[in-house]
Amino acid sequence: MSLMRPTAPHRTAGHAARGVRLAAVAAALAAAGAAQAQTTVSMWVHAGPGPERDAYAASIKAFNEANKDIKVDLVALPEGSYSDQVNAAALAKKLPCVLDFDGPNVYNYAWTKKIVPLDAYAPLQAIKGQMLPTLVRQGTYNGKLYSVGQFDSGLAIWGNKKTLTAAGIRIPKGVDDAWTLAEFEDALKKLKAAGVPFPLDMKFNYGIGEWVSYGFAPLLQSFGGDLIDRKTYKTAKGVLNGPASVKAAQTLQGWIKAGYVNPAAKNDGDFAAGKSALSWVGHWVYNDYKKALGDDLVLLPMPKLGAKAATGAGSWNFGISADCKAPDAAAKVLAHLMSKNEILRVTDGNGAVPGTTEAQSASKNYAAGGPLRLYVDQLNKGVAVVRPETPAYPAISSAFAEAMNNIFGGADAQKELDKAAKKIDQTIEDNKGYPSR
Template identity: 45%
Template sequence: MHRALIVGVLGAALVLAGCGGGGHGEDRGRTARGDTTCDGRIEGTAHITVWYHTGQSSEFGTLRSQAEEFNRAQKEVRVELVPLPRARSYTDLVLSAAASGDLPDLLDFNGPNLYSYAWSGKLKPIDSCVPKSVRSDLLPSIRAQGTYAGRLWGISTFDSGMGLFVRPSVLKKAGVRIPKGIGDAWTATELTGILHTLRARGVRRPLDLRLSHVAPGEEWNTYGFAPAVESAGGALVDPVHYRTADGYLNSPESVTALTVLQSWQKDGLVDPDKDGRAFAAGRSVISWVGNWKYGEFTKAFPGDVALVPLPDFGRGTVTGMGSWQWGITSNAGDGDAVWRFLAHLLKPEQVYRMSVANGAIPATNSAVRLSPRFGTKGPERLFIEQLRNGVAVPRPRTPAYPAITDAFSRAFARIMLDGAPVRQALDQAVAAIDKDLAAHDGYPQGES
């Protein structure tokens, strides 16, 4: 599939904009293995092509405006923005373009795919592009998600976070305590009791787990509920060497955590959420979800929505993290030109601007300081504290992640929707993951 064909099929590319400085001079990030993506020079006028998934219209509209401004502000780099559909077909397009050598200069992709893309040679490391000042301004979660094999391969302008949105008025009437922060999370046992108390008080299905999004292969299953496994002391795969899932995903701790979740479903405490509005419509008063629902929920219940940590299954609360990232592809002709555009997107005012548009968490400390929602006394401050203090755990940083998430997602759907035996479903997921790991010899670093 050639780039011209993609553009022809999906609509004419928009020639757009941006401005800014790059990672040049003494303040450049570290370089390893002798390869550099940025050398501090741009030859003539550089033209770069950017692929971007089309999600929220406000998000894409903001990026388009940022690119237009960039192009107007300087003449060295011209940005061509190519919007592509956000769906599984997006990943298929990327893989097809990589196979035919037609990747763009700058690629937007879901964060956990970075490790597979880096390992297989689709991306260039960007250590030589990112100045220390920019690197230190990034939230630690952004640096963690973008790092593979000791190198930085990707960078994002926003992050995500998980928690429980609750209705304080309802909980207080039921005599339920409301956690104050990370160290005060409900235990899983405590939450089970709270759910039964709320049902006795007339809330028939008090918990929203976004079951409308739970289906085999859906990333929500892994993003949303791997934290329960990790909070119990389990893991999706060996977290150090990534050589096997056996003894980790099917460990007693993992089985216990998912058995608790399944028990909530079996006991009728979870709303089916067929319309995707269990919490917003008032049927549930506790919603296990991410930052992107804040606007909808607070609009539905002004002044009566609070954010608390996910429950502690035994080893402390754990939350999901990670979102879409930018990477410089192996096809990029001039890494410095690409970085010049990325540097514009990472300016504090631009990061904050994007977070307002899409409701996501700003990726830099400087942008967080501009945000009333995520600032020191902001209503969503918990998300920042989780991302900074190690409560947020990145999805497994291995090229095997596509196989890991597919296997776990299918197991979780069977557990929650079909009532499958938890240990049996996890054993089957382990077998699928270990088969992929064996087929690739554990994905040795430095080889593809």
């Protein structure tokens, strides 16, 4: 019996054991191969601690969990130094695959080839048709779409209904019922006479930067002026320093001299504290204002200071960098961010206007009848004016902000706008009119 060969069952068990080991090795190799095959997409956003940063972190977590073949590495950077870091990374050809940038930077980034057109990426082709027209226009340069936006923006006038009513001031019901210049200035005069220290809060505490272009260019546009000739984008002469723009700047200067506006405001609380009864600002203050005024808070359309009303538009949006080695994967990330649920995730946090009609309809604030619907109405009814669609925009914004800062302080409006127009035209000339590349 001791010389007998092992029975068949014993031989089968031995082979099975070796088979299990081989299967385990094969599975490990397959897993390693899958890990190696996973595409990494780097992504930068400008966001300090707060609801936007939390929303982006949650969005990317959801994407990574649903897409095992793509891993997004999200980096949130402080807004103050964000543009400088983007420019430095572009010089080193180390931009992330996906990045966000303020709306008017689209054109300069596209012209300098920091970002690539999005039209050819299948996941994004249907999204263009869902976006608000203002966002499509903001994201388009030289006939191509370079960016997609989760949200849009706008200005309107927040009012203290109790104070306005007590002063005998008519409260407009909507875009078609906006105050004229005469009515607007009459309201300021009545509020001042009623003891309101500074009737109109214009957020001078936001500083001298992009707020000046976003917040006060609509003043020029309502009067019939603008920052640049939008037919050619080759000159600011005769437009930025033309009669309509000069009149607008002088009008604002007059409001300051009359004590209607406080150019030295130190914080965001004048309206909430009752020092002002009107506030020239956007949707982002809604939660704080509602908490302070409750049912006395009323939202009013931008006034028709000239032939039409005008409001700012546009906001931060996303694109794919020219340095990205996996643009198809990056396009999938953008498509995810532009889905209804992800748009609502971020706009529920930051209070902005949802960037697609589908998301708007599902928003408690911006759907028909919602408390912030007026911002949508202004975008849809031609009140909104996007910032100039030209690579020269950074120079335009800088020159305009400098001029307006001097005008706020009492400088001659014509002279300051003349200097700004000259600076802008020199920049355009230095860049040979920004020819297509």
